[in-house]
Amino acid sequence: MSPGRTARTMATPGPGISRRSVLVAGAASLALGGLAGVTLWADEETEESKEGDEAPAAPAIAGAFDIARPTRLWRPTALNDTTGPQSLAFDDTRGDVYVVQLAQGGLTLRGEKGPVDAEDRKRAGDLCVTRFSSAGERLGRMYLRGFGHGVSMGVEPEGDTVWLWMESQAHPRTGYGRAVARVRFRDGAVLDSDDRGVRHHRLAPKGSSRVHPAVDMTTGRLLISYRQGEEHGYSVHRLQDVLAGKEAPLHSIGRAAFLKGETFQGCALHGDYIYQLTGNPYSKSDGRNPRDSGGNTYISAVHARTGEPAGRRHVSVDPSLRYREPEGIAVRVSPEPLLCMGFSVKTSGRRNIALYGFEQRR
Incomplete structure (x- = not known):
């Protein structure tokens, strides 16, 4: 987090959370600051339950993270804009979060003669x-025209500059990217x-579609996700x-x-x-x-070298x-690895993002 920026949480208790767990999680949130929140056990008992009977859920592992231990971050x-989120990524050097959405209709951007629906x-x-x-405070925004659908993204901090890895060269019919690009974030641009x-x-095989990037700054690697016909593939590169x-x-x-049969x-x-x-x-x-039904949201993990399955878990948080x-x-x-995911949530006149994190397995 940048010097002088005040951290504040945006956590509120949800249904099925006991008073005791909220108090404990709230204290931890204040101690950690930044992206901390209310812990939401998947099998949390109601407020009327006896405190002595409470127990955390059994581990539900996907890769290195326990999907049974969700924390509400925002x-x-x-x-x-008023449209829903598409993807997110973190600048861990500054504590910032970048979220991508489709640009809303009715805007007139630089170089346009009038609103576009x-x-x-x-x-x-x-x-x-x-x-x-x-803490969820808006600090700036940038528009990228003709880049893609924004299904995933990466952030690469470099000194005073923040580089965004984005899908690019949107297909003229589908709007999904066919390449990836590294662009500098500039507020208002x-x-x-x-x-x-x-x-x-x-970087994807010839003829691929729906090309999306992600970045692992801990190892300096770039992930490329792509579609070839009905098959979904990945490649991993050094940045x-x-x-x-x-x-x-x-x-x-x-x-x-x-x-197969799921929406990526x-x-x-x-x-x-x-x-x-x-x-x-x-x-x-x-x-x-x-x-x-409990929803059909799943987090799955595969080994980055082999593609072998490494866990698939249902996400039941905040139904x-x-x-x-x-x-x-x-x-x-x-300050410690946290696997984070967002939900698009409808409100009057717009969609918002609700953000959740999952701790490393123990």
Whole structure:
């Protein structure tokens, strides 16, 4: 966190949380500051339960993290635009969080003659990136036109500069990226994908679509997610190799696990594992994902070298959220590793992001 910035939490107790667990978690939140929050045990007893009977949930491991131990980091929080979140990433040197969303319709950006509607912006791949403090305070925003859908992203801090790794060169029909680009975050700026200063990296196999990046700064690696036909794959690269023009990956996974028939909502790379987020918003009671089903959000892990499964867990946190679409997954490294994911939540006139974290396994 930058000097002089005051940390404050945005945690509030949710349904099914006992008074005792809220008090304990709240004290921990004040002690840690920044991205701390209320601990939400998956099998938490109600307030009427006897305190002596309470017990944390059994571990539910995906990769290096326990998905049965969720912590609410932000209650539903507004982004810069009214559309829902797509992905997020952390600047662990400053304690900031970057969240990507599709740019809203009705805006007139620099270089445009008039407002563009929401569907045209979606097809064009126009994005808005909001910079937040760790406590959820909006600190700035930037627009990226023609870049993609924003399914995943990476942040690479370098001295006083923050570089964003984004999908780029949006397909003119689908709006999803076909390459990745490294762009400097500049508050208030509007940048076009075809700007001559934007360098596009075609790192996915030829003919791939829906190309998305993520970054692991602890190891200096770049993850590329892509689709080839009906198959979903990954490649892992050294950041410095890519910047030097070397496209050969360290590892390639041609067929990732757990995605058949599921909706891909983002990926992250940390240490030995790739983390995948899948799921849909709640549907009507007779639809594919009604609220009373517990939702179909899953976090899955695969080994970054081999693609072998390393755990798949259902995410049952905060089932009462309205809409509750999983959107974005990333690892916050400092002060300790925390696997984080977002939900898009409907409110009057806009969608917000609710943010949750999962601790390392013990």
